[in-house]
Amino acid sequence: MTNHNVTFDAAKPLDFTAIGRLCIDLNANEINRPMEETVTFTKYVGGSPANICIGMSRLGLKTAFIGKVANDQMGRFITGYLDKEGIDATGVSIDRTGAVTGLAFTEIKSPTDCSILMYRDNVADLKLEAGEVPESVIADSKMLLISGTALAKSPSREAVFQALEYAKRHGAVIAFDLDYRPYTWTSEEETAVYYNLAAEKCDIIIGTREEFDMMERLENNPQRDDRITASKWFDHSARVVIIKHGKEGSIAYTKDGASHRARSFPAKVVKTFGAGDSYAAGFLYGLMQGWDISASMEFGSAAACIVISSHSCSDAMPQAPQVHEYIERCLAGEISSN
Numbered sequence: 001m002t003n004h005n006v007t008f009d010a011a012k013p014l015d016f017t018a019i020g021r022l023c024i025d026l027n028a029n030e031i032n033r034p035m036e037e038t039v040t041f042t043k044y045v046g047g048s049p050a051n052i053c054i055g056m057s058r059l060g061l062k063t064a065f066i067g068k069v070a071n072d073q074m075g076r077f078i079t080g081y082l083d084k085e086g087i088d089a090t091g092v093s094i095d096r097t098g099a100v101t102g103l104a105f106t107e108i109k110s111p112t113d114c115s116i117l118m119y120r121d122n123v124a125d126l127k128l129e130a131g132e133v134p135e136s137v138i139a140d141s142k143m144l145l146i147s148g149t150a151l152a153k154s155p156s157r158e159a160v161f162q163a164l165e166y167a168k169r170h171g172a173v174i175a176f177d178l179d180y181r182p183y184t185w186t187s188e189e190e191t192a193v194y195y196n197l198a199a200e201k202c203d204i205i206i207g208t209r210e211e212f213d214m215m216e217r218l219e220n221n222p223q224r225d226d227r228i229t230a231s232k233w234f235d236h237s238a239r240v241v242i243i244k245h246g247k248e249g250s251i252a253y254t255k256d257g258a259s260h261r262a263r264s265f266p267a268k269v270v271k272t273f274g275a276g277d278s279y280a281a282g283f284l285y286g287l288m289q290g291w292d293i294s295a296s297m298e299f300g301s302a303a304a305c306i307v308i309s310s311h312s313c314s315d316a317m318p319q320a321p322q323v324h325e326y327i328e329r330c331l332a333g334e335i336s337s338n
């Protein structure tokens, strides 16, 4: 068993607050074909940090979101959804500059060949200002999640660093989901600078091998090594570093030098995206239940399977009994991969 040394202040009324983008997913209904042949889409709330927050709320935690939405029907759809999910949205500002809601058109060519077409020009989420970040919400939170894309442009960038300052001041555990989306950035060099500055302040860092490569400027370098990658962050604030490897599973390193590899579970995959967000929600939920790294990773891995076996991300985020049942069914050999 690996000891992660991540402890949460039980006296705080909020379990989990996320800061970052609130967007709209438009998932193709005509799947297993290119988007050029798609005619209709289903609209869901999206945005990686929003998906994770919805996931944590669906798992039964008290959650809040800090962000900015457009002053239009899409913005109102999003805030209405957060309200329905019981997510405290007092930290969600309304843009007054005419900015729009980020759209993620998802293409499902096959269960293993999916892509996302992002419309993110003049999006409201990147206009969140540092002065709009409510210190009280973060002060009341056991954990703050930041998401890398919010670092892509000012003033959102400064809002994230303000939130990090509040989290440090009030003793909130800080989780960083790297969430690297190249289309929102101007250069990999600039991306790495801001990702590294933020990561130095975080207790838990979750990313794919490729996202860590981007931070370390190590693209396709044969020298890259998960343990070396993780160990760098233990010289700063990190206590847990998780490196995700898709269907191959994930590996976690803790500051005490231990590591744990988690395999993925079988899944009837509809689309691959959403795996990372549901995995993060399941894993962080496990830590907040006081479980060890191994059990938390297993729970996150199963939560991911439930979401990638569904058409949506946010709507498909599972409740805890669903995840436990999924694990039991996999262990009983009742679920196979497609």
Ligand SMILES: Nc1ncnc2c1ncn2[C@@H]1O[C@H](COP(=O)(O)OP(=O)(O)OP(=O)(O)O)[C@@H](O)[C@H]1O
Binding pocket: 208, 244, 245, 246, 247, 248, 249, 250, 263, 264, 265, 266, 267, 269, 272, 273, 274, 275, 276, 277, 279, 300, 301, 302, 304, 305, 308
């Ligand atoms: N095809 C799959 N079958 C089963 N489990 C999977 C599959 N793909 C991903 N997972 C699970 O989800 C976890 C996270 O997936 P992945 O490494 O793809 O993260 P990601 O790239 O951030 O996901 P996303 O596609 O949402 O951006 C994996 O560690 C694994 O446990």
Ligand SMILES: O=C(O)C[C@@H](O)[C@H](O)C(=O)CO
Binding pocket: 023, 024, 025, 045, 046, 047, 048, 049, 051, 104, 116, 273, 274, 275, 276, 277, 313, 314
């Ligand atoms: O994070 C985004 O902007 C896209 C998400 O809304 C989408 O659901 C996805 O890619 C989840 O990983």
